[in-house]
Amino acid sequence: xxxxxxxNEEIEKIATxxxxxxxxxxxxxxxxKTEDKRLERLKKGEIxxxxxxxxxxxxxxxxxxxxxxxxLLTVLLQAKENNLNFQWTNIDVSIEANKTIIGSGDYxxxxxxxxxxxxxxxxxxxxxxxxxxxEKMKLDISDKNTLISIRECLKSxxxxxxxxxxxxxxxxxxxxxxxxxxxxxxxAMSTEKYSxxxxxxxxxxxxxKIEFVATARKQLAIWSFPQINNYQxxxxxxxxxxxxxxxxxxxxxxxxIVLTKSKDYVQLVLExxxxxxxxxxxxxxxxxxxxxxxxEEYSNVILSKKQFIDSLKVISKIKAPSDFAFSNNQLxxxxxxxxxxxxxxxxxxxxxxxx
Numbered sequence: 001x002x003x004x005x006x007x008n009e010e011i012e013k014i015a016t017x018x019x020x021x022x023x024x025x026x027x028x029x030x031x032x033k034t035e036d037k038r039l040e041r042l043k044k045g046e047i048x049x050x051x052x053x054x055x056x057x058x059x060x061x062x063x064x065x066x067x068x069x070x071x072l073l074t075v076l077l078q079a080k081e082n083n084l085n086f087q088w089t090n091i092d093v094s095i096e097a098n099k100t101i102i103g104s105g106d107y108x109x110x111x112x113x114x115x116x117x118x119x120x121x122x123x124x125x126x127x128x129x130x131x132x133x134x135e136k137m138k139l140d141i142s143d144k145n146t147l148i149s150i151r152e153c154l155k156s157x158x159x160x161x162x163x164x165x166x167x168x169x170x171x172x173x174x175x176x177x178x179x180x181x182x183x184x185x186x187x188a189m190s191t192e193k194y195s196x197x198x199x200x201x202x203x204x205x206x207x208x209k210i211e212f213v214a215t216a217r218k219q220l221a222i223w224s225f226p227q228i229n230n231y232q233x234x235x236x237x238x239x240x241x242x243x244x245x246x247x248x249x250x251x252x253x254x255x256x257i258v259l260t261k262s263k264d265y266v267q268l269v270l271e272x273x274x275x276x277x278x279x280x281x282x283x284x285x286x287x288x289x290x291x292x293x294x295x296e297e298y299s300n301v302i303l304s305k306k307q308f309i310d311s312l313k314v315i316s317k318i319k320a321p322s323d324f325a326f327s328n329n330q331l332x333x334x335x336x337x338x339x340x341x342x343x344x345x346x347x348x349x350x351x352x353x354x355x
Contacts, residue, residue: 047103107132188221
């Protein structure tokens with residue numbers, strides 16, 4: 001066995017070589033080294049961001065605007081100080097979000113929304129690279145295997161100014177409660193062309209509860225959730241606004257929302273997203289007055305939920321308006337059309353007579 005003597009300088013060189021050429025012990029170490037090398041190669045105008053973030057944000061922008069001007073068909077991307085600011089609006093609704101990125105610099109472009117969505121969807125990697133070229137007005141999007149160039153972008157100055165953080169009456173609400181309340185009453189919302197003031201959901205914050213209401217004249221749905229509120233006010237969100245809001249609430253299922261209402265806007269802030277809706281001038285009908293007029297003619301009836309739903313499914317086989325009648329602690333549901341009749345009887349419990 002031959003003995004080899006090394007001085008301190010030689011030992012240091014060997015240790016450095018081993019450190020630089022060692023095989024990572026874990027897959028995460030390999031990914032980190034790959035990411036570090038990728039960051040070192042970033043050029044001016046380049047950033048790296050998670051693909052899922054762009055996919056989620058673009059999903060919220062699917063609501064079309066009736067005003068088809070060019071800036072409204074784009075999204076504004078602003079990269080500054082390790083942050084990407086994403087903005088979109090269709091005049092009635094605006095969304096602003098911020099996400100951490102890899103890279104630095106100060107770049108901004110208005111990017112055609114449709115082309116950006118198609119480009120992002122075609123990439124496969126978890127992290128993607130954006131390259132801002134503000135001279136040629138283009139954005140390059142790439143992963144390891146694919147490079148897509150989006151040309152004819154606009155200057156950031158051409159993008160409409162979005163509402164800043166508004167001042168007004170504010171309440172806190174859990175995203176899960178807001179989502180559940182909307183979904184509970186949505187079926188009763190009007191879809192009639194000439195009833196726009198009923199095509200949505202009315203939300204009222206009173207001293208001790210939050211009340212969600214939707215109606216189409218012939219039907220009315222109300223769902224309440226107990227909650228102490230510092231401010232009392234109502235707001236009406238249209239069907240288009242509801243659609244966008246439900247997408248956002250699906251992404252953020254258990255988050256606290258700060259909801260603020262001013263004269264012209266209602267704004268929701270949760271985590272890194274700010275969503276603003278423009279309020280319409282029309283007022284929601286005073287449903288409480290109508291309820292109080294007929295309250296004495298009704299009483300509470302307790303039915304089996306399963307039996308009631310099953311009965312509705314059976315009688316719906318005949319396409320006709322359903323008749324409901326009460327007799328001897330029974331609810332009778334009947335459909336009749338062209339001589340064909342389907343009738344179902346359900347037992348119920350009630351402490352008062354049905355008029």
